[in-house]
Amino acid sequence: MTALLIISCSSKKSIDFTEAENYFVNNNVTGEVPSAITSQDDFNKYFGMAATMSPDGNPTAIDFSKQFVITKVLPVTSKETEIEPVSVTKNGNQLVVEYTVKEGEEMSYSICPFFAIILAKEYAELPVTFQEKSL
Numbered sequence: 554m555t556a557l558l559i560i561s562c563s564s565k566k567s568i569d570f571t572e573a574e575n576y577f578v579n580n581n582v583t584g585e586v587p588s589a590i591t592s593q594d595d596f597n598k599y600f601g602m603a604a605t606m607s608p609d610g611n612p613t614a615i616d617f618s619k620q621f622v623i624t625k626v627l628p629v630t631s632k633e634t635e636i637e638p639v640s641v642t643k644n645g646n647q648l649v650v651e652y653t654v655k656e657g658e659e660m661s662y663s664i665c666p667f668f669a670i671i672l673a674k675e676y677a678e679l680p681v682t683f684q685e686k687s688l
Contacts (some may be wrong), residue, residue: 568641568648568676570623573669575612576627577601586667588627588681591674593617600626600669613671621677623650626667633657634666639686641672647680648672653688 578586579601586599593615602612615622627636637675652668 564645566643568643568672570638570641570643570670570672571613572638573613573622573671575603575605575610576669577603578665578667580599580608586624588625589623591617591621591675591677593599596622605621617672617674617680620671621674622669622671623648623681624667624669625652625683626665627652627654629663629665631660632666633660636666636668638668638670643669643676643679644652648676649682649684651686652683653686 579599582599590596603612604610625636627634637653637654639653641647
């Protein structure tokens with residue numbers, strides 16, 4: 554029994570990621586956005602850059618020769634909504650992305666809540682599973 558517990562625990566590995574900042578979901582996107590994007594051309598089909606005047610206002614650089622992006626896009630809403638990635642683990646032969654969603658007040662406009670995280674390309678072939686965590 555102890556050996557089984559050790560084996561099951563050792564099959565999970567925490568994966569480092571960087572959240573992609575200052576991007577938005579393109580208005581012309583219809584249907585679902587892929588959960589994994591491995592090329593700049595595919596990324597540009599779904600996301601645009603949203604640079605701001607702040608010191609960290611440039612979009613996060615993504616080097617698709619060494620990295621890929623995992624995205625989670627929620628339906629368009631007029632409620633204030635924050636979606637945040639919490640962790641990424643390699644569990645056996647898949648990636649598990651845990652995230653939280655926080656909803657707020659009704660707004661006078663609509664948004665498309667999402668996150669995009671950047672990971673090492675070595676994990677790009679693994680299937681992705683999402684798990685929402687309670688706040």
